[in-house]
Amino acid sequence: MSATAATASASVEPIFNTKPRGLWSTAFRRLFRRRSAIIGMIILAALILVALFAPVLATHDPVKSLIGIENVQKRQGPCIHWLGCPADQPQHYFGLDGNVRDLYSRILFGARLSLLVGIVSVGFAIVIGAFLGAISGYVGGWTDNLIMGLMDIMLAFPSLILAIAIVTVLGPGLINTLLAIGIVSIPIYARIMRSSVLAIKQQDYVMADRSIGVPTRRILFGNILPNALTPLIVQGTLGIAVAILDAAALSFLGLGAQPPTPEWGSMIGQERNQVFTAPHLIIFPGIALILTVLGFNLLGDGLRDALDVRQRS
Amino acid sequence: MGAYIIRRILTGLLTLLFISFVIFALLDLAPGDPTANLPQSIPQEVKARIREALGVNDPFLMRYMKWGQQFLIVEPINAIEKTTGIAIGDSEGRLRITSWTSRGKPVVDIIIERLPQTLYVVGMAYLLSVLIAVPLGIFAGYRQNSWFDQISSVIAVIGFSLPTFFTGVLVIQIFAVWLGWFPTLYNTTLRVTSMETLFQQLRQMIMPIMVLAFFQMAAISRFTRSSVIENMKADYVRTARSKGLRERLVVVRHVVRNSLIPVVTLVALGIPGIFGGAIVTEQIFNVNGIGQLLITSLQSNDIPVVQTVLMIFAVLVVIFNLIADILYGVLDPRIRYS
Numbered sequence: 001m002s003a004t005a006a007t008a009s010a011s012v013e014p015i016f017n018t019k020p021r022g023l024w025s026t027a028f029r030r031l032f033r034r035r036s037a038i039i040g041m042i043i044l045a046a047l048i049l050v051a052l053f054a055p056v057l058a059t060h061d062p063v064k065s066l067i068g069i070e071n072v073q074k075r076q077g078p079c080i081h082w083l084g085c086p087a088d089q090p091q092h093y094f095g096l097d098g099n100v101r102d103l104y105s106r107i108l109f110g111a112r113l114s115l116l117v118g119i120v121s122v123g124f125a126i127v128i129g130a131f132l133g134a135i136s137g138y139v140g141g142w143t144d145n146l147i148m149g150l151m152d153i154m155l156a157f158p159s160l161i162l163a164i165a166i167v168t169v170l171g172p173g174l175i176n177t178l179l180a181i182g183i184v185s186i187p188i189y190a191r192i193m194r195s196s197v198l199a200i201k202q203q204d205y206v207m208a209d210r211s212i213g214v215p216t217r218r219i220l221f222g223n224i225l226p227n228a229l230t231p232l233i234v235q236g237t238l239g240i241a242v243a244i245l246d247a248a249a250l251s252f253l254g255l256g257a258q259p260p261t262p263e264w265g266s267m268i269g270q271e272r273n274q275v276f277t278a279p280h281l282i283i284f285p286g287i288a289l290i291l292t293v294l295g296f297n298l299l300g301d302g303l304r305d306a307l308d309v310r311q312r313s
Numbered sequence: 314m315g316a317y318i319i320r321r322i323l324t325g326l327l328t329l330l331f332i333s334f335v336i337f338a339l340l341d342l343a344p345g346d347p348t349a350n351l352p353q354s355i356p357q358e359v360k361a362r363i364r365e366a367l368g369v370n371d372p373f374l375m376r377y378m379k380w381g382q383q384f385l386i387v388e389p390i391n392a393i394e395k396t397t398g399i400a401i402g403d404s405e406g407r408l409r410i411t412s413w414t415s416r417g418k419p420v421v422d423i424i425i426e427r428l429p430q431t432l433y434v435v436g437m438a439y440l441l442s443v444l445i446a447v448p449l450g451i452f453a454g455y456r457q458n459s460w461f462d463q464i465s466s467v468i469a470v471i472g473f474s475l476p477t478f479f480t481g482v483l484v485i486q487i488f489a490v491w492l493g494w495f496p497t498l499y500n501t502t503l504r505v506t507s508m509e510t511l512f513q514q515l516r517q518m519i520m521p522i523m524v525l526a527f528f529q530m531a532a533i534s535r536f537t538r539s540s541v542i543e544n545m546k547a548d549y550v551r552t553a554r555s556k557g558l559r560e561r562l563v564v565v566r567h568v569v570r571n572s573l574i575p576v577v578t579l580v581a582l583g584i585p586g587i588f589g590g591a592i593v594t595e596q597i598f599n600v601n602g603i604g605q606l607l608i609t610s611l612q613s614n615d616i617p618v619v620q621t622v623l624m625i626f627a628v629l630v631v632i633f634n635l636i637a638d639i640l641y642g643v644l645d646p647r648i649r650y651s
Contacts, residue, residue: 036470153328156582156630158589165623168611169339245476249593252478253608268478272597275486286479293474301470
């Protein structure tokens with residue numbers, strides 16, 4: 001705030017000559033002023049690049065065993081030539097896993113899965129949740145009570161336990177994990193959307209629209225949704241972090257992605273008893289997972305501060 | 314207040330009824346034929362009783378009623394019999410919810426065996442995290458943007474981002490393998506009979522507690538912090554200051570007291586949530602609690618155990634929600650009158 005005050009006092013031009021700034025450009029300025037948000041964005045940008053270019057960056061096939069192809073042993077540690085690994089040994093940046101697969105390539109491809117799980121499940125939850133919340137808030141009455149009662153029940157359950165219950169019914173697997181985590185996340189967005197709708201419904205401009213007979217659908221999409229967007233975006237970013245963690249936990253427990261899928265959680269789960277003999281098999285997927293989740297958490301925190309309407313002015 | 318509590322209890326019961334139906338229906342739909350694949354180790358007569366208890370050939374609603382009766386009436390009666398030693402009716406003839414593995418043992422008996430381990434670990438972890446996180450949050454909020462606040466913010470964000478299954482494995486490696494402070498394997502057969510075994514039990518519980526507590530701490534301290542910050546700006550705090558109250562009194566009596574109201578409810582609401590974390594933690598540390606039971610039963614398709622464990626979680630969720638609601642009403646009169 002002090003920066004804008006300083007420029008205002010330094011410049012002599014009349015106030016109505018300054019260009020008006022919209023919500024989004026203000027938000028972006030704020031976002032770029034926060035160190036943690038920038039770190040988050042850098043991590044996520046790198047991650048997205050890795051996910052996009054995984055086939056280019058990978059040195060080996062992520063699911064193919066190197067038995068009989070290279071003279072290597074299972075769970076062999078990292079071997080990088082310019083770090084002093086003898087040149088006659090095949091190079092593996094992060095070492096090999098229990099099935100003699102290149103860990104580095106597996107982790108790169110794992111980035112794709114984690115991003116996919118996080119974004120798709122949260123996207124699914126936002127669409128359904130916002131829809132339910134909008135109906136609930138706009139229609140009110142017993143529809144509202146029914147929908148929100150159901151959402152409250154779901155919200156009360158620990159997300160991981162609920163996800164486990166859903167996966168039990170659907171059967172283990174990546175797609176079902178995605179679905180389970182998506183379903184589990186619906187209530188938060190429904191609640192946010194509902195409270196936004198309730199707040200905005202009372203505004204004069206919505207009243208005006210209603211009184212001149214604008215159709216409900218256009219009021220919902222034209223007036224209410226844009227105004228409810230910021231809390232959904234903030235919660236969605238933080239929600240992706242939770243979704244990725246939960247998905248990895250399910251895979252760790254053997255209920256999510258099945259082998260040989262290169263999923264970070266299942267990579268840790270499969271080799272967790274090898275931490276004494278081959279710590280690289282735990283540490284590298286673990287770091288990858290932490291960085292990803294951290295990236296979304298930092299960006300989400302930054303977005304919350306940048307977009308928070310209460311804090312502005 | 315009475316009407317408020319009664320209304321909450323009724324909603325809670327209704328919720329439980331709904332959840333029980335969903336749990337039963339979902340798992341009833343789950344793949345896996347109930348009685349076809351029962352292991353050979355279960356005696357024939359037990360198998361027959363399992364079929365009878367399930368009501369295999371009955372319609373869906375009938376089966377649900379049977380299950381409900383066993384969960385709500387038969388098992389509590391058995392529990393009373395066991396604790397008091399008084400025989401009520403035909404205790405042998407009652408049909409109980411029976412595990413499909415574990416040689417056809419009644420589910421509730423298995424759970425009673427497992428529950429103490431979970432309660433110790435989860436309870437201690439939660440207590441520890443609340444005891445550490447609340448003061449941290451208060452201090453960070455009171456000195457907003459100080460170096461202490463910033464460091465604790467960074468730690469909290471990292472705490473949110475650390476998967477327990479990763480920290481757990483690392484903690485085992487560091488504290489059990491390299492430093493040798495704690496046993497690497499959780500001794501599940503250990504019975505606490507003397508001071509020495511109690512000490513052993515505590516020693517092997519430290520690592521799971523540490524991992525669980527760290528994850529919980531982040532959320533609680535963040536929440537406390539923002540609650541304190543909000544209250545620091547309140548009018549009554551300014552009034553207290555302007556009438557010359559000592560800073561300590563302002564903070565303790567006005568800021569902390571008011572900002573802890575939402576924290577208390579968060580803590581009560583978070584208790585079921587920590588059981589979710591316990592599932593993973595128990596798996597890592599080989600603690601034979603109900604979280605581990607849930608996972609092994611899922612893997613062996615032991616539907617009755619899964620249903621019962623989930624139902625117990627549901628009961629816990631509803632009870633703690635109720636406690637949170639009532640506490641909120643007790644602590645903050647504005648709530649119960651609205």
